[in-house]
Amino acid sequence: MAIARHGAGPTAGLQALGSQVHPVFMLPPLAASAFGAVLAGTTRLGATDVTLAPLALVAHLVAVFFGLYTAHLKDGYVDFHIRSEDDDHPLTARGCRLALAGATVGFAFALAGVVAVAGPVAGLLTLPGWVIGYLHAPQFDTNPVTATAGYPTGVALALLGGFYVQAGTLSPAVLAFAAVFVVALSGVKVVDDTKDVLYDRSIGKRTVAVALGPRRGREIAFGLMGLGMFLVVAFAIDGLFPTGSVLATVPFVVVAALATRGDPELATMLLIRGAYLFLAVLVAAVWFRPLAGVPLPDIGVLGPYTYLATEALFGTGAFALLWRAGAWRAAARTVVVLYPLAYLWDWYTLEVGVFAIPLRTGVELLGIPLEEHLFMLVVPAFVVGVHESLRHDTDG
Template sequence: MSIARHRPGPAAAVRALASQVHPVFMLPPVAVSLTGSLLAAGATGTFTPTVVAAHAIAIFAAVYTAHVKDGYVDFFVRGEDDDHPLSVGGCRLALVGAGILFAVALAGVFLTAGVAAAALTAPTWALGYFHAPQLDTNPVTATGGYPAGIALSLVGAYAAGAGTVTPTVLGLAGVLLAVLLGIKIIDDAQDLGYDRSIDKRTVAVVLGPTRARRLAEGLLAAGLLGVAVFAAVGVFPTGTILAVFAFGAVAAIARRAEPRLATMLLVRGAYVFLALLLVALWYRPMTGPLPIDIGVLGPYTYLATEIAFGAFGLALLVRADALARAGRTIAVVYPLAYVWDWYTLEVGVFAIELRTGIDLLAIPIEEHLFMLVVPALVLGIHESLRESDE
């Protein structure tokens, strides 16, 4: 039996089997498995390489199964693909081999981490094996299979390392699920015309491109809002809000892009999103002592921050050739800001400690600068975004 379709021999067989390892498709689930293991190690203080390896190998085998089965169905059953490197027998051999590897790895998870971790890991193989032709014919399961597998990978790895599942890791899995569902809907829209021609019911086909894009953007927003809510109620550390800002900026740029470019931006943004969440959950950068404390500047601290951010705002306005327009707007806003600032200081809403002590017109001189710097920074960003859109 020839494993490769085009050439016989062991070397061709190895190349054909290796061709089913797609890093772009397989790296996220395995990376998330390792992320779950790292979070568990951070929570328990112990890191067991055998448990980590068993779970990561199980996830790899599940995703490999999904890729081989999907390619087999699309080429040999549906005739959708133009070519496939494996023969029918090669596909079956690859599926059997991946299944055995998954079973061995799952047994390792069970023996080293217990039944709960194994129970959370086992469905990932089912999602992979039954994706085609069963699950990919329904818009819900076709879109949700891969994101659900990644969420299970995270929760299963954490359970394997920590022996339990916490609200934090469940919240993180839910956030990733929402974000990845949104990205998958946009990704599927790339093949809208072809999917319609073969009666494949993706979300974009069922809802139409406009409504599908709105649903995808709603899911992305829900994921980001979830992080903010979890951070607000204490399930996530405060530092996770930085991931919202970073991915939110990428999502805002991708919003105007066509499906292919939007998918490329969002996938790369999702890596940054996950990395920042992991850093925040592991190191908690916004708790405890500050890594850099400019309070050593004493009475010039507030002034120094205004100079730094003011310079940034000025640079943006100069770059966008909007200095004159911004100056007019700031001149109109300034009197209202002055009255508001004077009143809040008079009634004791806030106090400024690290300032020079110089007052002008009954308010600190730093507040006068603040009323110039903040509008300048906002208008500089606004004008830069408008220029980028045009």
């Protein structure tokens, strides 16, 4: 019996097998494995730097590839031959089973190579990639958590494995990068799953969009992506990531902002490409360390007007948000209610010496600096502006 549904002979069979190599989804995990190697090569471990081991890198990349290939084969087999979800599939049911067996054997040999060159722990970090791929359908895609986090977790495991086969250990930095990938890519996956909510519901797939609805799903998705970008900045400030890592958030945030206005299909397309850019800039930041040693801009040169300058900046942002959302009355009510409490809190903490404000004009009003009065206006207005803008976007 032929393995290809369209055509006969070895050529048709090879074409059918090759059709299950999906570069769009294979590239991020393979790139994550290579990024792990780069990160290991630029991470200080004790007294010496790690030297890249090409054989270990190749073995791990091959294992990651066969894990992904298994996932694509199994997903196509289930969606077409079992669920009748897809309109067509190039492989027969027998062809899918044979290809799955072959991919599993390929993975096993690659896994043995990983263990041989990097040890059993490296194998334990690599094996779950195949397990996730094989169980994605029809097991994992019937639960919102595993349906969403399966692929991002596979990318994170590829990163950890790529690092470990080079370094022989895991560092806090690589664990933090893996966490960022899981969080941010889970957001992208939720958006992707909003494309097929009705059909997924009809066949028992339990994605986040099915469980909570498309609108709520998109809110969670962009929240996860925002959290991922925040973690990059926070880890860079903490020194865990290279300072240049913050540059990787710029293209992703721009693309995500554009995606908020697109339908699920367009948004997914944009976000996938944004994820490529994000990973590419991260690799460059780790490899070249572009902002290493570059000090932060010192606005202290404004002297006594420094605090006022920051309030003017954020006040302008608050003004823009309130104007956009038409939330002037809401902001005014909030400020009126909070101001007396904030005033007492501020006066007391200044009085007992909890904090000091050296870069200020020295002008005081009602026992506290002028700048603190403005602060108590700007912050609530900014919060209301953000809240009302988000609510406006959601309702719209």
